[in-house]
Amino acid sequence: MSAPSSSYRIAPDGFYGRFGGAYVSEVLRPAIAELQACYREVIESEAFQSEFQTLLRDYVGRPSPLYHARRLSERYGARIYLKREDLNHTGAHKINNAIGQILLARTLGKTRIIAETGAGQHGVATATACALMGMPCVIYMGAVDVERQHVNVERMKMLGADVRPVQSGSRTLQDAVDTAIADWAAHPADTFYIIGSAVGPHPYPDLVARLQSVISKEVKAQLKAKEGRDYPDYLLACIGGGSNASGSIYHYLGTLGVRIVLGEAGGQGVESGRTAATINIGSAGILHGSRTLVMQDAEGRVIEPYSISAGLDYPGIGPLFAHLADTGRATVLPITDDEALHAAFELTRLEGIIPALESSHALALLPRCSFKSDDVVVLTVSGRGDKDIETYLKHKSRFTDV
The missing domain is CATH 3.40.50.1100 (Rossmann fold)
Structure with a gap:
């Protein structure tokens, strides 16, 4: 996975120009620091790439x-x-990232997966990856999106996911992210948060981009x-x-x-x-x-x-x-x-x-x-x-x- 031109490569501190970084609560800093320290080494390793590429070809x-x-x-x-x-x-494209991140989670010894979803495609991809790897997962989804994307909700449930409607705020994607982050902060030791988009604290934007590359x-x-x-x-x-x-x-x-x-x-x-x-x-x-x-x-x-x-x-x-x-x-x-x-x-x-x-x-x-x-x-x-x-x-x- 070669990096893009240096003008657009993420800096060591997790910034693209003036944007990026990791602004997280004290309780999440160890989990974020662990990811920052190892994600490149893990996903660029021969063992990871061999399994990842095989699954992309034969499963995806x-x-x-x-x-x-x-x-x-x-x-x-x-x-x-x-x-x-x-x-x-x-x-959808979401499965590329979900497969990659669950392999990373397994490498780090995490035993529980959480995720957010809006349209439901990332939720379905995460539930699919968790079923494949035999890992439990909780999917947070805004209550409005649960209603307008009910087919994907049923797919997630069939795959074994615990889908939790979020009733706070606008009851859409931003609130699902808020709730997932709160869950992660409450269970940082055993939980891995599979973020579906190139958002969130460093290293997630770069991690997602590399897996989707x-x-x-x-x-x-x-x-x-x-x-x-x-x-x-x-x-x-x-x-x-x-x-x-x-x-x-x-x-x-x-x-x-x-x-x-x-x-x-x-x-x-x-x-x-x-x-x-x-x-x-x-x-x-x-x-x-x-x-x-x-x-x-x-x-x-x-x-x-x-x-x-x-x-x-x-x-x-x-x-x-x-x-x-x-x-x-x-x-x-x-x-x-x-x-x-x-x-x-x-x-x-x-x-x-x-x-x-x-x-x-x-x-x-x-x-x-x-x-x-x-x-x-x-x-x-x-x-x-x-x-x-x-x-x-x-x-x-x-x-x-x-």
């Missing part, structure tokens, strides 16, 4: 295909490739075979916390000729008061153990986020992406609910692929970009849309002419 089903979407390409006037993370076991590593080899070069002109992905995007861009961060365009949840519009467009309206602050961009008021109180997508309904962003936006390395556009829905129905009808609502925020970037006919575009379809069918059916009548 990697490499995921890089599919040339011909009809989508015709519509947008470029050579558009879809990185099909939706075809992984469990239906299998995505861009495969893209390089697949593009070489299909296009005769190992880099695209554009990389497109959605961002909530940033796990699929961190893996999609990891090996291209230092390749400045590759334009990185990311779609965050604009909700009903950045000026509407119902949005999760953190990079576009956020300011620097501390959230869940990291200094990053946060949706907050003048007194530093977190503003409740909103998105039609449970997985992007988060008032912060991973520190790597705060840094990429801060330095201009990435362009981040807010995608409204309606733009995401339109993009989902468009992909379904042009290519026969039903994407997750999260992935639809990346697909909605296509009409916002100005491509040349010979541009090679790689877009990560981070998950499949089974979990979002009820939402799609609710809005189907509005998009019959897509």
Whole structure:
């Protein structure tokens, strides 16, 4: 797992530029220090990599295909490739990270797993990894998300997870993270917290990015075979916390000729008061153990986020992406609910692929970009849309002419 260009490599103190670090309670400092001291050595070891790569191949089903979407390409006037993370076991990119982190937890002698989830895909991936390894797990999920993602809740339960609805705050992803951190603080000796996104205290943002970097590593080899070069002109992905995007861009961060365009949840519009467009309206602050961009008021109180997508309904962003936006390395556009829905129905009808609502925020970037006919575009379809069918059916009548 080679590191990206030094301009974007995490510093020894856990910062990307002015963002990152580890702001945790006294009780969690030993657990965080243990992770910081060993995570690189463990995940780069021959034993870890041998087991990890074997499971990615034989259990997850990697490499995921890089599919040339011909009809989508015709519509947008470029050579558009879809990185099909939706075809992984469990239906999303989340399984890459869950498998890696549970192997790390086992190495550290932890016997209990906790996790947070929004759309449910990370919860399903964690429950799957725990079933595989015979480890108990508790999944915290906002009560609102439990209701709108009930199919994934039942999947987690079937896999043996203890799914605990969170009733505090806005009852969505941010509250699930808060509650998981509180659990970890109460049981630091035996518990490992598998964080699903590239957020949280150092080393989690870097750990998640490294485990997800299998995505861009495969893209390089697949593009070489299909296009005769190992880099695209554009990389497109959605961002909530940033796990699929961190893996999609990891090996291209230092390749400045590759334009990185990311779609965050604009909700009903950045000026509407119902949005999760953190990079576009956020300011620097501390959230869940990291200094990053946060949706907050003048007194530093977190503003409740909103998105039609449970997985992007988060008032912060991973520190790597705060840094990429801060330095201009990435362009981040807010995608409204309606733009995401339109993009989902468009992909379904042009290519026969039903994407997750999260992935639809990346697909909605296509009409916002100005491509040349010979541009090679790689877009990560981070998950499949089974979990979002009820939402799609609710809005189907509005998009019959897509």
